[in-house]
Amino acid sequence: MKWSQTLIPTLKESPSEAEIDSHKLMIRAGLIRRITAGAxxxxxxxxxxxxxxxxxxxxxxxxxxxxxxxxxxxQHLDLLKESGRLKVFGADLIxxxxxxxxxxxxxxxxxxxxxYIVKNEINSYKQLPITLYQIQTKFRDEMxxxxxxxxxxxxxxxxxxxxxxxxxxxxxxxxxxxxAYCRIFDRCGLDYIIAEADSGAMxxxxxxxxxxxxxxxxxxxxxxxxxxxxxxxxxxESAPFSPQENPSKEKVKEIFTPGKHTIAExxxxxxxNPMQMVKTLIYSSHDQLFAVLLRGDxxxxxxxxxxxxxxxxxxxxxxxxxxxxTGAKTGFAGPVGLKMKIVADxxxxxxxxxxxxANKTDYHLLxxxxxxxxxxxQVANIRYVTKGDNCPRCNHVLEISQGIEIGHVxxxxxxxxxxxxxxxxxxxxxxKPKIMGCYGIGVNRIIAAIIEKxxxxxxxxxxxxxxxxxxIIIPVNVKDSICMDAAKDIYDDIRAMNGIxxxxxxxxxxxxxxxxxxxxxxxxxxxIIGKKYTETKEVEIKLRKSGEVSFxxxxxxxxxxxxxxxxxxxx
RNA sequence: CGGGGCGUAGCGCAGUUUGGCUAGCGCGCCUGCCUUGGGAGCAGGAGGUCGGAGGUUCAAAUCCUCUCGCCCCGACCA
Numbered sequence: 001m002k003w004s005q006t007l008i009p010t011l012k013e014s015p016s017e018a019e020i021d022s023h024k025l026m027i028r029a030g031l032i033r034r035i036t037a038g039a040x041x042x043x044x045x046x047x048x049x050x051x052x053x054x055x056x057x058x059x060x061x062x063x064x065x066x067x068x069x070x071x072x073x074x075q076h077l078d079l080l081k082e083s084g085r086l087k088v089f090g091a092d093l094i095x096x097x098x099x100x101x102x103x104x105x106x107x108x109x110x111x112x113x114x115x116y117i118v119k120n121e122i123n124s125y126k127q128l129p130i131t132l133y134q135i136q137t138k139f140r141d142e143m144x145x146x147x148x149x150x151x152x153x154x155x156x157x158x159x160x161x162x163x164x165x166x167x168x169x170x171x172x173x174x175x176x177x178x179x180a181y182c183r184i185f186d187r188c189g190l191d192y193i194i195a196e197a198d199s200g201a202m203x204x205x206x207x208x209x210x211x212x213x214x215x216x217x218x219x220x221x222x223x224x225x226x227x228x229x230x231x232x233x234x235x236x237e238s239a240p241f242s243p244q245e246n247p248s249k250e251k252v253k254e255i256f257t258p259g260k261h262t263i264a265e266x267x268x269x270x271x272x273n274p275m276q277m278v279k280t281l282i283y284s285s286h287d288q289l290f291a292v293l294l295r296g297d298x299x300x301x302x303x304x305x306x307x308x309x310x311x312x313x314x315x316x317x318x319x320x321x322x323x324x325x326t327g328a329k330t331g332f333a334g335p336v337g338l339k340m341k342i343v344a345d346x347x348x349x350x351x352x353x354x355x356x357x358a359n360k361t362d363y364h365l366l367x368x369x370x371x372x373x374x375x376x377x378q379v380a381n382i383r384y385v386t387k388g389d390n391c392p393r394c395n396h397v398l399e400i401s402q403g404i405e406i407g408h409v410x411x412x413x414x415x416x417x418x419x420x421x422x423x424x425x426x427x428x429x430x431x432k433p434k435i436m437g438c439y440g441i442g443v444n445r446i447i448a449a450i451i452e453k454x455x456x457x458x459x460x461x462x463x464x465x466x467x468x469x470x471x472i473i474i475p476v477n478v479k480d481s482i483c484m485d486a487a488k489d490i491y492d493d494i495r496a497m498n499g500i501x502x503x504x505x506x507x508x509x510x511x512x513x514x515x516x517x518x519x520x521x522x523x524x525x526x527x528i529i530g531k532k533y534t535e536t537k538e539v540e541i542k543l544r545k546s547g548e549v550s551f552x553x554x555x556x557x558x559x560x561x562x563x564x565x566x567x568x569x570x571x
Numbered sequence: 572c573g574g575g576g577c578g579u580a581g582c583g584c585a586g587u588u589u590g591g592c593u594a595g596c597g598c599g600c601c602u603g604c605c606u607u608g609g610g611a612g613c614a615g616g617a618g619g620u621c622g623g624a625g626g627u628u629c630a631a632a633u634c635c636u637c638u639c640g641c642c643c644c645g646a647c648c649a
Contacts, residue, residue, distance in 0.1 A: 012598060012610065013583050017642065037641065091572095092648075109649075143572075143647055151648090197649085209649085218648085408649055440649065458609095477607045512609040519609090530608055540608090 001469070003505045006044050010517050020216045022451035023148030025460050029521045031447075038145025038153030045521060046447075048468035048501075050156070053446050054135055056187050056465065057158045064180035066131040066160050071113050073137060077103040079112040083419045092140045094153075106139035111416050111438060114161045118434065119422035125165045128424060128434065131173055133160035135443065147216060149444040150404065156444055162437040163417075165426065170435045174206070174411055177439040181210055181407050188446055189463030191453065193403065195221055198234035198303050206411040207235075211403030212449040221403040222385050226396035234303045237381040238389035238398060240346035247352035250367035252336075258362045261331020263296040266364060270355060278348050278356040278368070280333040282317040282325060282340075285309070289317060289325060293335055293344040293376070295351065298383045308380040309343065332357040334365060335374040344376045345383050404449045405442070412436040460522030461545050464568050469503040471561070472523040476511045476530035487529045490539070490557055497558070500565075519544065525564060527557070 009030040017034060018024040026032045031046030042050055058068065077095065080086045086093070094106040107113065114132060122128065135158045145152050162173035178194075185192045190212055197209040209232055211221055222236035223229070231237075260266045267274045277296030282289060283305070290309075294300055306314045319330055325340065326333040334357035335342055348354075353367045370376050381392075389398050416422070417433040426432055447466070454461045464470060471494060475487035487504070494502045503523065505514050511530070518526055528540040538551040541560060552560045 009581090011582060015582070016577090016584090019643080034641090140648085144643095144645095146643085157649095207649090405649075410649080438649090442649095474608095479607080510607055510609090510611065512607090512611080515609045517610085528608075532608090 001501075001503050003503060003507050008045050008517075008521065009043065010520055018148060020147050020150075020452065021455055022150070022216075022448040025451050025455055025520075026148055026448070029460055032149065034148075038142055038151075040149055040152060045468045049447055049462075049466055050443065052466045052468070053188065053443050054156075054158075057135065057184055057441060057443065060180045060184045060187070061133050061158070061160065063183075064131075064176045066133045066177075066180075069114075069117075069132050069134050071107070071110050071117075071134050071136060073107055073139065075105050075107045075110075075113060077105050079116060079420075080105065083112050083115075083416055085112070089140075092142065094139045094141050107136075108138055108140045109157075109440075110134070110136070110159055111161065111412075111436075112420065115416045115420045115422045115436070118161075118163055119417075119420060122163065122434075123424055125424055125426045129162065129164040129169050129173055131160055131162040131177070131437075133158060133439075147218075148448060150216070150448045151218065152444070155442065158441040158443060160439040162439070163422075163434045164437075165424065165432070166435060170411055170413075170437055174409060174437050177409055177437070178208065181409065181439070181441070184441065185210060185406065185446075187465050188450065189454070189465055190406070190446065190449060192406065193221065193223065193230050195403075196231035196235050197408065198232065208409050209405050210407035210409075211405055212453065213401055213403045214449065214452050215402055216452060217402040217404040219403050219405050221401050223399045223401060224391040224394060224396050225399060227391060227394040229391050229393045229398075233384055234301065236385045236398075237304070237392045238385045239392050239395050240381070241350040243350040244352055247369070249369045249372055250353050252368060252373060253366040254358055254360075254363050255366055256362060257332075257364045260362075260364075261329070266355065267296065270364070270366075272355050276351075276354055278335070278351065278354045280326075280335055280338070280357055282322045282333060283314050284317045284321070285311045285314045289321065290341040290343055291333075291335060291338055292382065293342060293348045294383055295345065295347045296355075298345065298347060298386060301382060301384045304380075305343070305382045308378075308382060326357070326359045328357070328359050328361045328363075332359065332361055332363060334359050334368070335376075336365060336368060338374070341377045342374065343378045343380060343382065344370070346379060346381055347383070349376060349379045404445060404452070406445050406449055407439075407441045409439045410437060412438055455522070458516070459520035462522040462524055464524055464565070467501075467522065467524050469501045469523050470565075471500065471502045471525045471527060472518045473502060473504045473527045474511070474514050474518060474529070475506070476514075476528065478506060478508045480534070483529045483533050486533055486539070486554060489554070490527060490529070493558060494561070497561075500561075525561070 011028045014024045015027045018027055030043050032040040032042055035041050089108055096104055098104050137154055138157045139154055142151055142153050164170045164173055193211045193213060195209045195211050197207040220233035222231050257266055257269055260269045263274050263277055263279055274296030279294050279296055281292040283292050292300060302314055322330050337359055352369050355364055355366055356368050358365045385398055391398050414433040417436055422434050423431045424434055451460050473487050473491050475483050478484055491504045494500055524544050526542040532538050538553055540551055542549045
């Protein structure tokens with residue numbers, strides 16, 4: 001492609017709309033332009049990269065035996081009602097009424113649609129297993145789109161869905177996708193971490209997130225550098241604290257703490273470290289009340305809490321309920337004398353002589369001890385991991401970092417197949433629900449993640465596999481016909497090479513501008529034809545990543561390129 | 572959705588507090604000259620509903636009311 005014939009609008013200055021490097025560079029390098037909040041146009045260069053990612057994804061999905069389909073972006077609201085996810089997505093759904101008044105939704109995801117199809121078209125165990133996938137735009141009315149294509153209202157996702165006759169089949173399908181994901185991200189040149197994840201709104205029981213560690217990532221990642229344990233914030237647990245040996249249990253003392261109802265206020269007032277305090281949260285689930293005890297500096301993980309109690313959801317009790325069951329204003333709840341089930345975090349069970357609410361307005365208790373002063377009904381890991389926690393597997397200190405979620409695999413089980421009645425007949429003629437898995441990849445996010453991890457002050461540094469063009473040819477002076485003819489010859493020669501995309505910067509601009517642009521748009525290999533060519537018939541080949549330079553004669557250009565392409569790690 | 576900020580040429584911004592010449596600057600763009608190895612120089616030029624609507628005033632980018640859009644922090648989130 002000749003630069004003069006395509007559209008690559010590079011910018012010298014960073015646009016004010018962008019905060020993070022990948023976003024700035026995607027705009028400056030002319031990959032994207034914002035059309036409205038959370039929706040971006042892909043310009044020619046961006047489209048080339050997008051298609052490279054999609055090609056890799058498609059090749060690996062096909063290799064793993066998945067079958068491509070293409071589902072509509074429009075969906076009838078009833079399908080989401082039937083699966084119960086209308087509420088789950090809530091205001092994130094982009095809905096409208098068609099001219100007949102029918103409620104229609106721009107699909108945020110396609111579990112229901114695919115299940116509907118498979119329910120109708122696949123009825124026998126003989127047709128299973130099957131994994132179907134598509135590459136489609138999804139629509140979610142994000143409360144706050146940000147960071148360019150990292151969080152947008154409209155984004156491209158590869159979503160795959162597996163259907164099996166039993167658990168064993170699901171495990172096999174899951175593993176196939178898991179392995180395919182590794183190959184995809186490897187080919188994209190991404191360094192990623194596979195974290196254990198909670199299945200969240202998707203439902204189901206096993207899940208992994210593929211994360212690219214990055215300070216701009218919006219997901220929290222818990223890592224153990226020692227044994228490799230990694231999990232997302234919802235899922236991660238920590239090693240229980242060992243209780244103090246033979247603690248001398250002091251006498252309980254009631255203390256006047258007027259108007260001090262937060263941990264911070266009480267801690268400040270009594271000059272007690274929050275670690276030495278225990279907070280009591282009254283929770284409810286389907287009208288059942290229970291108390292949750294946490295160390296003052298810890299935070300409850302409601303997902304884990306519901307999980308360990310075997311409940312589908314839990315929620316904090318309302319103010320009136322709290323005041324009724326504790327007999328005190330909120331902020332003074334405590335476990336002593338409380339008449340309900342008490343669930344305590346490991347960290348609380350290991351403590352002695354702590355400070356907690358007295359169930360009496362404006363009073364707290366000092367030196368409270370479990371067993372002696374109150375009974376814990378259940379001890380469990382029900383909080384978020386915090387700094388200083390240790391690995392649940394090897395007890396090494398855990399690291400808390402951030403990551404960009406680029407892929408997610410779930411074992412769904414029968415959640416949707418039961419809700420939407422997607423059954424099959426087994427060999428005995430018995431009707432059973434299909435066992436499902438679902439697998440997503442954020443296509444646009446891969447691009448942002450790569451740029452986030454692979455750029456310098458001059459611009460993007462593409463890996464060979466995603467580069468919009470592998471090679472850029474730069475004649476230093478387009479008016480010098482000797483150089484220009486040589487450049488054209490090289491261009492024609494490279495265009496004849498298989499699988500190589502080449503950009504010819506034929507613009508009549510000063511060389512500095514062209515070098516800066518080439519660096520900005522991140523082309524891995526530059527071929528520069530300048531003064532040296534007229535003198536020695538040598539052209540310069542320069543690598544974007546390493547800066548490595550070599551001079552080669554015209555007739556050896558092709559050979560040198562082949563050598564470089566073989567040795568891709570340097571590029 | 573709560574809090575904060577911004578909207579002036581394609582991009583980045585000044586001017587708004589205290590209303591007053593023909594609305595400015597840098598980059599980019601067009602023409603010519605010159606130049607050709609890391610975002611050159613000179614000369615000339617095009618480009619503006621000052622986000623929109625209404626109001627106050629002799630006079631509004633500037634003051635008032637309403638409205639639309641965008642960004643940041645928080646909450647939210649496969």
